[in-house]
Amino acid sequence: xxxxxTVIGLEIHAQLATxxxxxxxxxxxxxxxxxxxxxxxDLGLPGVLPVLNAEAVTMAVKFGVAINAEITRxxxxxxxxxxYPDLPKGYQISQFELPIVGRGKLSISPEEGVSxxxxxxxxxxxxxxxxxxxxxxxxxxGIDLNRAGTPLLEIVSEPDLRSARxxxxxxxxxxxxxxxxxxxxxxxxEGSFRCDANVSIRPLGQVELGTRTELKNINSFRFLERAxxxxxxxxxxxxxxxxxxxxxxxxxxxxxxETRSMRSKEEANDYRYFPDPDLLPVEITDDDIDRIRRSxxxxxxxxxxxxxxxxxxxxxxxxxxxxxxEIAEYFEQxxxxxxxxxxxxxxxxxxxxxxxxxxxxxxxxDSPVTPGMLSGLLLRxxxxxxxxxxxxxxxxxxxxxxxxxxxxxxxxxxxxxTDSGAIESLIDEVIAANPDQVGQFRAGKEKVLGFxxxxxxxxxxxxxxxxxxxxxxxxxxxGAS
Amino acid sequence: MTRSITQIQQGLADGQFSSVEITQxxxxxxxxxxxxxxxxxxxxxxxxxxxxxxxxAIIAAGKARPLTGVPLAHKDIFCTDGVKTSxxxxxxxxFIAPYDATVIEKxxxxxxxxxxxxxxxxxxxxxxxxNSYYGPVANPWDFERVPGGSSGGSAAAVAARLAPAATGxxxxxxxxxxxxxxxxxxxxxxxxxxxxxxxxxxASSLDQGGALAQSAQDCAILLQTMAGFDAxxxxxxxxxxxxxxxxxxxxxxxxxxxxxxxxxxxxxDADVARVIGTAIEAYRKLGAEIVDIKLPNLKLxxxxxxxxxxxxxxxxxxxxDGVRFGHRCADPIDLEDLYKRSRGEGFGDxxxxxxxxxxxxxxxxxxxxxxxKAQQLRRLIKQDYEKAFAEVDVIACPVTPEVAFKHGDKSxxxxxxxxxxxxxxxxxxxxxxxxxxxxxxxQGMPVGLQLIANYFEESRLLNFAHQYQQVTDxxxxxxxxx
Numbered sequence: 001x002x003x004x005x006t007v008i009g010l011e012i013h014a015q016l017a018t019x020x021x022x023x024x025x026x027x028x029x030x031x032x033x034x035x036x037x038x039x040x041x042d043l044g045l046p047g048v049l050p051v052l053n054a055e056a057v058t059m060a061v062k063f064g065v066a067i068n069a070e071i072t073r074x075x076x077x078x079x080x081x082x083x084y085p086d087l088p089k090g091y092q093i094s095q096f097e098l099p100i101v102g103r104g105k106l107s108i109s110p111e112e113g114v115s116x117x118x119x120x121x122x123x124x125x126x127x128x129x130x131x132x133x134x135x136x137x138x139x140x141x142g143i144d145l146n147r148a149g150t151p152l153l154e155i156v157s158e159p160d161l162r163s164a165r166x167x168x169x170x171x172x173x174x175x176x177x178x179x180x181x182x183x184x185x186x187x188x189x190e191g192s193f194r195c196d197a198n199v200s201i202r203p204l205g206q207v208e209l210g211t212r213t214e215l216k217n218i219n220s221f222r223f224l225e226r227a228x229x230x231x232x233x234x235x236x237x238x239x240x241x242x243x244x245x246x247x248x249x250x251x252x253x254x255x256x257x258e259t260r261s262m263r264s265k266e267e268a269n270d271y272r273y274f275p276d277p278d279l280l281p282v283e284i285t286d287d288d289i290d291r292i293r294r295s296x297x298x299x300x301x302x303x304x305x306x307x308x309x310x311x312x313x314x315x316x317x318x319x320x321x322x323x324x325x326e327i328a329e330y331f332e333q334x335x336x337x338x339x340x341x342x343x344x345x346x347x348x349x350x351x352x353x354x355x356x357x358x359x360x361x362x363x364x365x366d367s368p369v370t371p372g373m374l375s376g377l378l379l380r381x382x383x384x385x386x387x388x389x390x391x392x393x394x395x396x397x398x399x400x401x402x403x404x405x406x407x408x409x410x411x412x413x414x415x416x417x418t419d420s421g422a423i424e425s426l427i428d429e430v431i432a433a434n435p436d437q438v439g440q441f442r443a444g445k446e447k448v449l450g451f452x453x454x455x456x457x458x459x460x461x462x463x464x465x466x467x468x469x470x471x472x473x474x475x476x477x478x479g480a481s
Numbered sequence: 482m483t484r485s486i487t488q489i490q491q492g493l494a495d496g497q498f499s500s501v502e503i504t505q506x507x508x509x510x511x512x513x514x515x516x517x518x519x520x521x522x523x524x525x526x527x528x529x530x531x532x533x534x535x536x537x538a539i540i541a542a543g544k545a546r547p548l549t550g551v552p553l554a555h556k557d558i559f560c561t562d563g564v565k566t567s568x569x570x571x572x573x574x575x576f577i578a579p580y581d582a583t584v585i586e587k588x589x590x591x592x593x594x595x596x597x598x599x600x601x602x603x604x605x606x607x608x609x610x611x612n613s614y615y616g617p618v619a620n621p622w623d624f625e626r627v628p629g630g631s632s633g634g635s636a637a638a639v640a641a642r643l644a645p646a647a648t649g650x651x652x653x654x655x656x657x658x659x660x661x662x663x664x665x666x667x668x669x670x671x672x673x674x675x676x677x678x679x680x681x682x683x684a685s686s687l688d689q690g691g692a693l694a695q696s697a698q699d700c701a702i703l704l705q706t707m708a709g710f711d712a713x714x715x716x717x718x719x720x721x722x723x724x725x726x727x728x729x730x731x732x733x734x735x736x737x738x739x740x741x742x743x744x745x746x747x748x749x750d751a752d753v754a755r756v757i758g759t760a761i762e763a764y765r766k767l768g769a770e771i772v773d774i775k776l777p778n779l780k781l782x783x784x785x786x787x788x789x790x791x792x793x794x795x796x797x798x799x800x801x802d803g804v805r806f807g808h809r810c811a812d813p814i815d816l817e818d819l820y821k822r823s824r825g826e827g828f829g830d831x832x833x834x835x836x837x838x839x840x841x842x843x844x845x846x847x848x849x850x851x852x853x854k855a856q857q858l859r860r861l862i863k864q865d866y867e868k869a870f871a872e873v874d875v876i877a878c879p880v881t882p883e884v885a886f887k888h889g890d891k892s893x894x895x896x897x898x899x900x901x902x903x904x905x906x907x908x909x910x911x912x913x914x915x916x917x918x919x920x921x922x923x924q925g926m927p928v929g930l931q932l933i934a935n936y937f938e939e940s941r942l943l944n945f946a947h948q949y950q951q952v953t954d955x956x957x958x959x960x961x962x963x
Contacts, residue, residue: 040580042639043801046573047560047582047679049714079796081822090799141816143804274852277685277793279715371827 003204006232007212008197012174014153014190015128018057022151023050023093023126030190038130038145044088049278052077053408056151057282059183060100061127061292063153066181066299067120069104071289073128077125077279085143086130094154096273099124100282101153106177110169113318114365118170119158126152130439145192153183159198159209164228168221170196172323173300175221179325180300188219195224199231203241210235211245215259227252231259238465261424311342320350325478334371343376352392356399369398377405388463390414417464420472426464427476430455443478449473483642483959485549486699493540493550497692500550502539504533504594506742507552507826510642511596514962519617520556520628523565523596532594539592539687548706549592554644556635557598558605559585559690560679566596566680569613570603572808573800577924582679584690596644597700600634603829604798605652607631608901609891610659612831617888620663621960622926624886628661629901635693636663641962646703647696648681652687654788654880654905657917660693661880661929666921666946667693667957668700671937673718675704676711682797684790686715695947696956697918701725703937720937728940729947732767736945739873743779743787744904750883756921756928757879760949763875767948772873776865781858782907783899788842788855789910794832795839800825800851834895863911866933875945876933877906880917884926904931914939918946919955927958 002277021028023043052378057131077098101123109115128150133142155174161167175193178184200212215231218224230252235245250259298306300322307318316337321331327349334345354376357364377394380386386409397408411416417423430452432436437448451468456469483504483787484492492498508526529552536550560566560578561584567573584604588595595623602612610618610633618633619628621641628637631651636659640648649656658665669689682688694701697722705726711717740761765771803809803823809873810822828836842851869876881901893899908915913933920930930949934942950956 044807045579045806046558046566046568046576046681046800047578049716050711051715081796083799083802085572085802085804085816088800088805090802120932155548183642271839272796272845272848274792274796274848279683332823364831 004201004232004236005204005206005260006044006162006164006228007159007200007202008164008167009159010155010157010167010171010230011196011198012155012157012171013128013194013196014155014174014178014186016056016151016153016173016183017185018053018055018059018151020053021149022053022056022092022125022191023203024149026149028150030187030192032146033368034142034144035146037147042088042145046091050093052279053151054083056125057100057284058121058292059181059288060153060183061284062179062183063123064154065105065289065293066177067101067106068121069120070102071284072098072100073285074098074283075100075124077276078273078280079276080126082269084129084132084144085141086132086148088130088145090448092127093127093276093279094126095124098281100284102351106170106173108169108173108320109319110164112167116160116166117271120157121156121157123153126154128152140196145441147199151176157166160198164225164232165217165230166196171224173223176300176322180297180328182297188221193220193254194219195230197224197228199228199235200245201232206344210286213245213247213248213259214249215252216249216262223252223254226254226257227259230257234259238311245334294355300328311346312458313342315347317346317350324364326363330367331350333449334375336370338373338382341375341378341382344381345375347354348374348378349356350392352395356395368394368401373398373404380405380409383417384418385409386416387466390416414463417460420468420469423464423468423472424476426456426459427452430459431476438477448476452477482527483695484645484959485695486645486702488546489645494545494781499593500533500536500552501530502530504552504596505594507644508585516645516670517624518637518641518643519555519616520600520618520634520641520643521597522567522569522600522613522615522634525564526597528596529565529596529781532592536592536594546591547702548588551596552594552596552645553588553703554596554599554635554638555585555648555829556601556649557602558650558681559648560681561585561595561598563734565596566681567614568604568833569601570801570829571614571616571823572828573806574614574808575618578679583676583713584707585679587706587709589748595707599632599647601636602631602633602655603832604681604832605631605650605655605688605792606652606656606794606835607723608898609886609888610634610637611888612829613827613890619887620926621962622664622788625887626926627662627888629657629881629885631655632660632667632693633659636660636665636667639663639665639693640960642727642959646692646699648690648703649693650683650688650690650705651688651905651909652683652790653909654902656691657899657929657931658903660917661919661931662885662927664927664929664955664958664960665693665695666697666700666916666918666950667691668704668916668939668942669813669908669914670708670939671718672706672724672909673716674914674937674939676706676709676714678711678713680948681724682788682793685797686793687786687790687908697730697916697943697950698726699857700916701729701943703944704943708939723940724918725940725943728944729739730900731944731948732768733764733945733948735770735772736875737772737873738767739772739774739869739874739876741776741779741878743773743776744878748882748900748903749879750923752923753879753883754955755880756923757877757930759876760920762928763949763952764945767952774869774873774876776869776907778858778861778865779907782862782910785858785862785904785910786902786906787838787899789859791839792842792852792855793834793839795836795843798828798832798836803827805887806937831895834944859910862907865908866911866913870935874934875941876929878933880929880931881905884928886921908933910935915940916942918949920953921955922958927955940958
């Protein structure tokens with residue numbers, strides 16, 4: 001049996017976060033009543049003309065600059081002609097031969113210690129279509145044109161991805177990048193960020209690409225991974241059973257976790273692309289590019305480098321903290337209150353906080369423990385007010401909304417016992433109550449030290465300062481004869 | 482009732498008549514003759530009288546602008562808010578535009594009165610106005626003959642003096658050719674001079690709005706209001722609009738007129754050639770220097786035009802699909818049936834023919850050979866003119882190879898119909914401004930002289946045309962309506 005290699009390329013549609021549409025002044029806000037955000041231009045009424053939204057161009061160039069791509073100095077809008085009820089003009093204004101963003105690349109780290117460069121073929125501007133609503137109207141199709149004309153940046157990768165995991169890592173990286181650049185809200189549920197995957201297999205070592213299928217209708221990263229894995233298996237089974245993969249578009253059904261044939265490419269439209277005569281070529285100068293480059297925020301790669309070099313974080317932690325704009329923002333906000341806490345904060349964010357978020361299925365920006373609350377907690381560990389163990393209790397309480405770390409420590413009397421007299425009497429009590437164990441210790445059984453510490457902490461309800469306890473206990477056990 | 486716009490302006494200013502009075506006069510005349518000439522698809526009598534009343538109030542308040550109270554007719558290709566805008570197609574027979582085209586908006590702001598919407602070839606595709614869902618238009622000089630097209634309704638209305646002036650659009654000669662065949666003056670400005678917003682697109686890179694009137698002077702007044710940059714049209718050009726009437730009286734002595742030999746060759750009717758020759762003589766007498774020039778790529782303009790125009794129209798007309806507006810077939814069984822029957826029933830033969838030609842020209846495997854090649858040749862044609870204008874100030878030539886033909890004469894022969902445009906379409910391919918002015922008669926029918934100038938030199942065209950109209954009276958000839 002041959003060993004198969006998977007070849008994947010992604011087409012990502014990112015809705016650009018402009019306030020108005022790409023060719024009209026209508027609003028792009030999501031969720032309004034059907035057809036209330038479609039003006040004459042979006043409706044494709046006779047006589048209307050498109051006018052390019054400069055903000056969309058700037059956003060596309062931002063993306064191009066961020067991936068070190070060639071920016072086309074004179075890019076051209078073309079019409080992609082096909083009939084569909086949610087495409088009002090009977091053509092989509094897109095870019096064909098001269099996209100605004102040319103070749104670029106992005107490096108990804110699909111697992112710790114592995115780095116891989118993925119080629120980006122192009123990214124072009126185009127308008128989104130409206131939505132066809134098939135379920136709401138029995139026997140009919142409803143058309144909502146609110147989305148029609150929303151600007152999209154279609155980002156096309158080279159077929160450089162070799163597994164579902166790589167594909168998801170790449171998609172997440174693009175997602176993170178567009179969020180860092182603030183050019184897309186990244187909401188996959190609402191369709192602001194959509195991934196289509198071109199999947200094929202070939203015997204390992206073969207240079208020629210196998211026949212691909214295009215997977216559509218994938219609205220989360222989890223589904224992207226599942227859909228690709230399902231499709232790889234389907235193709236391998238098919239070919240190993242003597243069949244052939246057909247060039248076609250397949251829809252992913254998340255409920256059944258399978259892909260279904262939607263249409264074969266042979267039946268596909270001839271889109272009859274030609275330059276849109278209603279729009280002039282988009283000219284971009286070196287000055288424009290410089291200006292946009294200067295306006296870019298700190299990007300994930302730069303942040304990662306800074307976390308490693310100036311904060312001394314590990315590669316892995318730095319990668320996790322820059323995995324999304326929201327995580328990085330959380331980290332940096334928390335850091336403002338305790339610049340010395342970098343390591344602690346990083347560990348808490350990727351550890352306890354991420355765990356709690358996952359359990360509650362929350363995004364970091366919706367965390368009940370705000371960045372300020374988290375650094376407030378860690379400051380109390382740093383100044384010995386509480387121990388790391390108590391801190392976990394306090395964190396749980398903050399998560400449940402019981403207040404800030406200080407309020408909780410105060411209300412529950414969790415402040416650490418550091419008074420040496422109080423600690424000594426605790427130690428004395430425990431030693432007096434456990435003569436057997438004292439004997440064992442003196443006979444050289446060092447392990448029982450842990451037993452004593454445990455007893456003392458229990459007595460103090462965890463509040464005794466563990467360092468002081470350790471130090472005094474050893475002396476007392478040795479000295480008391 | 483052959484008042485020019487200038488005379489109407491004067492009359493309104495002097496109080497000889499009110500806007501309501503002359504508007505009513507035109508509406509009455511339209512009522513008498515529209516059944517015969519069929520130049521109006523929609524007569525907006527109520528709206529016209531309301532606008533006239535409002536205009537009279539403005540005039541009385543001393544706040545009149547140049548066109549306040551002046552009645553005009555608009556080609557039914559311009560969207561007019563609340564008024565049927567059909568493009569002479571069944572597919573838009575039920576379409577009431579919800580907005581005004583920029584051109585209409587400008588006339589409304591200027592206080593002009595709209596008499597109605599004029600007949601045309603369906604979607605501006607045609608040279609005889611026989612391709613209208615609302616029936617053919619009669620040439621006021623001979624009802625058996627065509628008025629030309631596609632702005633045939635506007636030309637016939639002005640020629641018959643059912644309107645003092647009218648708007649039109651010109652994609653391959655659609656202002657100049659009907660102006661010539663109906664014996665009036667028409668100007669097609671530089672591409673980008675007049676906003677295309679709200680002007681239903683036929684071929685976006687060629688379409689340009691303009692004016693049809695009784696004289697160059699009146700054309701200047703209309704163009705003054707129509708021209709200008711429009712942020713809603715990305716292809717409109719942001720360059721100042723000169724005062725078109727200011728330079729109209731300038732002397733043309735010593736200026737050079739080029740005669741392109743390709744416009745005077747085979748196919749040009751001998752008697753039309755004689756009329757044009759006489760007009761050139763008049764210019765010589767006015768002091769212009771006449772020189773021979775060459776436009777060697779002119780012969781390419783018909784094939785190039787029919788590839789480019791059809792390709793663009795095949796895409797532009799996709800929006801007429803029976804989904805959101807316009808004609809929808811009865812009881813479609815599915816989506817494909819809805820598309821096929823709505824469009825099949827809604828479009829006329831010529832429109833379908835051009836959609837099919839254009840679809841073919843853009844198809845995978847043919848694009849390079851047709852559309853791309855045509856665009857390359859288009860540059861050659863443009864370069865011919867650029868070279869010519871390095872030597873001459875204005876180019877003069879015929880508008881059409883012959884005078885208006887009879888209804889039905891060319892309807893079955895699309896190629897012979899397309900050849901009607903041989904002298905006019907190169908200008909649209911190059912984007913240059915051109916005019917047609919009455920230059921005499923052949924077989925009792927008007928002959929037009931075409932003047933072509935360099936980009937944005939509409940002032941020069943109007944100046945040349947006006948100087949000619951100062952020494953001739955062809956533009957004052959009016960057909961006798963029976």
